[in-house]
Amino acid sequence: MISKNINISRIDKSNPAKIMLHSADEKLTVGHISYWIEVFIESNIHFSILTRDIRSYQKLVELFPKYSILYAKMPIDVESVITAQESLESIFYTSNMAKNIHLLRFNHLTHIFIGSENSDQLSKINKSYRAYDEIYVSSQSQIEKFKTSIGNTGHLKFPIKGKSQLKSIFSKTLNKEISTRALFLANKTNVSSSFLLVIGKVLLELKEYALYLYLENTLYTKNITQFSIDNLLDINIFKDKELLSHFAIDSDFIVVDTDHVKVSLLSYNIPILLYVPKEKDIEDMELDIPLTALYTFSNHQEFLTIFKTLKEDRLKEERDKVTEYLLGKRETLETAFFEV
Amino acid sequence: MTFMGLKKMLLHPKIFLRDYRNKNKSKKKTQSSNISQINFLTPFTHILHTGEGQHAISHIDLWIPYFIESKVDFLVLTRNMMAFNTISKKYPLVSVAFLKGEKEIESTLSKLIFLKACFYPSNTGNNLHLLKLNDLKHVFLGHGDSDKTASAHKYFRVYDENWVASDAHIDRFRNEGFDFSGLKSVKVGRPNLLQILENSTDKWRERFDAQINFLYLSTWEGVYSEQNYTSVYMATDFIKLLKDMENIKLRIKLHPRVGSRDLSLLNTSSRLKSFSEENSVDCTVYERDKPVDELIIKSNIFICDISAVVSECLAGNAPIFVYIPKDKEIKLSQSNMKFEEYTYTFSSIDELSEKLTVVLDGNDYLQGNREKAMEYILGKDATLNQKFIDELIAIEKEEI
Numbered sequence: 001m002i003s004k005n006i007n008i009s010r011i012d013k014s015n016p017a018k019i020m021l022h023s024a025d026e027k028l029t030v031g032h033i034s035y036w037i038e039v040f041i042e043s044n045i046h047f048s049i050l051t052r053d054i055r056s057y058q059k060l061v062e063l064f065p066k067y068s069i070l071y072a073k074m075p076i077d078v079e080s081v082i083t084a085q086e087s088l089e090s091i092f093y094t095s096n097m098a099k100n101i102h103l104l105r106f107n108h109l110t111h112i113f114i115g116s117e118n119s120d121q122l123s124k125i126n127k128s129y130r131a132y133d134e135i136y137v138s139s140q141s142q143i144e145k146f147k148t149s150i151g152n153t154g155h156l157k158f159p160i161k162g163k164s165q166l167k168s169i170f171s172k173t174l175n176k177e178i179s180t181r182a183l184f185l186a187n188k189t190n191v192s193s194s195f196l197l198v199i200g201k202v203l204l205e206l207k208e209y210a211l212y213l214y215l216e217n218t219l220y221t222k223n224i225t226q227f228s229i230d231n232l233l234d235i236n237i238f239k240d241k242e243l244l245s246h247f248a249i250d251s252d253f254i255v256v257d258t259d260h261v262k263v264s265l266l267s268y269n270i271p272i273l274l275y276v277p278k279e280k281d282i283e284d285m286e287l288d289i290p291l292t293a294l295y296t297f298s299n300h301q302e303f304l305t306i307f308k309t310l311k312e313d314r315l316k317e318e319r320d321k322v323t324e325y326l327l328g329k330r331e332t333l334e335t336a337f338f339e340v
Numbered sequence: 341m342t343f344m345g346l347k348k349m350l351l352h353p354k355i356f357l358r359d360y361r362n363k364n365k366s367k368k369k370t371q372s373s374n375i376s377q378i379n380f381l382t383p384f385t386h387i388l389h390t391g392e393g394q395h396a397i398s399h400i401d402l403w404i405p406y407f408i409e410s411k412v413d414f415l416v417l418t419r420n421m422m423a424f425n426t427i428s429k430k431y432p433l434v435s436v437a438f439l440k441g442e443k444e445i446e447s448t449l450s451k452l453i454f455l456k457a458c459f460y461p462s463n464t465g466n467n468l469h470l471l472k473l474n475d476l477k478h479v480f481l482g483h484g485d486s487d488k489t490a491s492a493h494k495y496f497r498v499y500d501e502n503w504v505a506s507d508a509h510i511d512r513f514r515n516e517g518f519d520f521s522g523l524k525s526v527k528v529g530r531p532n533l534l535q536i537l538e539n540s541t542d543k544w545r546e547r548f549d550a551q552i553n554f555l556y557l558s559t560w561e562g563v564y565s566e567q568n569y570t571s572v573y574m575a576t577d578f579i580k581l582l583k584d585m586e587n588i589k590l591r592i593k594l595h596p597r598v599g600s601r602d603l604s605l606l607n608t609s610s611r612l613k614s615f616s617e618e619n620s621v622d623c624t625v626y627e628r629d630k631p632v633d634e635l636i637i638k639s640n641i642f643i644c645d646i647s648a649v650v651s652e653c654l655a656g657n658a659p660i661f662v663y664i665p666k667d668k669e670i671k672l673s674q675s676n677m678k679f680e681e682y683t684y685t686f687s688s689i690d691e692l693s694e695k696l697t698v699v700l701d702g703n704d705y706l707q708g709n710r711e712k713a714m715e716y717i718l719g720k721d722a723t724l725n726q727k728f729i730d731e732l733i734a735i736e737k738e739e740i
Contacts, residue, residue, distance in 0.1 A: 128471040
């Protein structure tokens with residue numbers, strides 16, 4: 001009888017897997033695997049992927065039909081998955097779920113936690129991570145987070161691997177050239193309106209620039225388009241987050257509101273200008289990037305002062321340090337993710 | 341029932357039934373916690389957590405008497421309604437709580453500000469919800485002492501401390517060859533075996549008016565096929581073997597989970613009862629939840645499988661015969677003392693018969709090693725000195 005709780009029909013017997021990528025989070029498995037699969041493909045190491053819920057399995061088979069994607073529901077099914085892959089040496093975990101215990105009991109395998117896109121921001125690091133043999137971290141900052149949170153990290157190894165997914169951006173932006181392009185990021189909360197009022201004045205000062213404006217709030221799209229026509233500005237509004245990276249790579253600087261201060265912005269190797277509404281106390285804000293690496297302004301005069309000295313980019317050194325500390329840029333460019 | 345309810349039942353029985361079912365369904369859905377027994381003014385310092393369902397009681401039984409004896413303020417935390425009901429009923433004077441999910445755990449435990457440590461008798465996935473509380477000390481207790489692979493694997497490293505009976509368990513981890521340097525091993529003996537140790541000091545042949553009391557303890561088929569070491573398939577052969585012996589008594593207790601994976605084993609108890617009657621063997625087959633220690637204390641020859649009960653039988657200070665299946669690779673988390681060194685191992689009924697005859701004829705050649713094993717595996721001294729209770733009290737005084 002064929003069990004509905006397991007599907008290992010995609011095991012590639014002619015190319016037995018040495019490593020297995022595992023995700024047990026029903027809601028996030030597809031996202032997690034999609035985030036990592038390119039890194040695994042590029043490694044040229046034979047790998048399989050183990051999913052723990054049928055929907056994610058089906059979706060992943062549809063998305064990546066060429067790869068050895070497996071499904072096991074119960075502990076006994078996981079055992080069959082391991083038994084069927086004799087060459088398996090290591091398992092890579094994208095999430096720290098209770099179900100991981102079904103695999104962690106296999107002492108002959110090396111258990112490595114690699115997390116997901118947002119793992120660096122993990123605030124809830126806890127002792128259960130000690131079940132793994134290694135935690136691949138992007139940078140020193142993560143190691144410190146672990147040590148502060150759980151104290152005794154015992155046997156755990158923390159190889160710094162950087163962010164493989166940012167490798168291409170890091171390479172492309174190593175030596176930036178002036179492009180007279182600028183990227184603006186605004187969110188959909190009520191900060192936007194005050195941000196846009198200030199930005200409106202700022203934009204008028206950047207007539208020679210091609211401007212890319214990521215706008216989550218469609219309410220303002222009409223106004224800005226009209227503003228752009230009235231003032232003969234080259235403003236390109238976009239809503240697709242996927243395009244963000246595309247525009248950022250070619251920009252000279254990025255202007256953001258407080259909700260958009262994401263660590264990944266550091267990968268573009270350009271100044272980041274943060275708009276801080278006058279009424280907010282900047283010291284109270286919990287930002288993903290330290291203030292020492294950000295230019296801040298609250299009105300268009302302050303923006304202009306910064307803009308005029310941007311060529312000198314006095315914060316570059318500090319930004320580089322922060323980029324290394326938070327994203328492990330050097331390791332990303334120089335270290336192989338997999339040690340074969 | 342209200343008048344309206346009664347009217348509905350009589351006039352519209354179908355609607356009444358539907359509403360009744362829906363009412364119960366919604367009740368069931370909302371039952372995610374029961375904290376009625378927690379007195380929030382009690383400065384609880386210890387939590388004894390079980391993530392199990394029907395097996396929770398047997399795990400809790402092993403430890404709860406010593407938590408009570410230590411007089412520390414402790415709370416039994418269950419994650420399953422059935423476990424909550426069973427434990428509450430059996431220990432009405434103990435504070436027992438039921439908290440199903442992570443949210444309930446977080447909100448309730450945050451109110452218990454004196455908590456210092458959490459104790460786990462088994463490795464269940466939902467232990468994770470408590471392990472997220474970094475400020476607590478997390479201690480694995482286990483529910484027996486076994487050579488099976490489940491007793492020493494990498495997941496144990498999530499705990500701060502592993503309270504073990506004695507050196508054998510620490511060696512099992514060492515011999516698995518992985519790094520567990522962050523896990524502190526604390527030797528506490530086997531508190532539940534204290535009474536057996538104290539009552540088994542006489543030579544085994546001289547107990548029970550020279551009657552031989554056999555105890556057969558089978559294990560089950562195991563969660564994983566690699567751990568299926570049960571001899572239950574040859575249990576009728578054991579009975580036949582004793583058929584012509586005089587002055588003997590056979591007691592049988594099957595592992596509570598026999599038949600969970602192989603359904604053909606579900607009626608084993610009644611089959612064994614009938615079979616011994618047919619063969620005129622004085623045999624009692626006990627309920628599966630009968631505490632093993634109560635039977636060990638009455639026995640002076642043990643027949644068992646590779647499982648935690650082997651070490652419990654050691655406390656009985658009498659010959660132990662252990663079934664080692666021949667047809668499969670035995671994966672053990674081996675200590676430095678192998679079964680063959682202190683138990684009479686057998687893989688067939690003939691081998692059992694042969695070794696049993698030698699021992700019953702007076703040549704108990706493993707007696708010396710058995711005594712060594714009592715210290716190495718059980719931690720006889722730590723047990724007799726009630727080290728477990730001392731450690732519980734020490735945590736209460738610790739600054740965490």
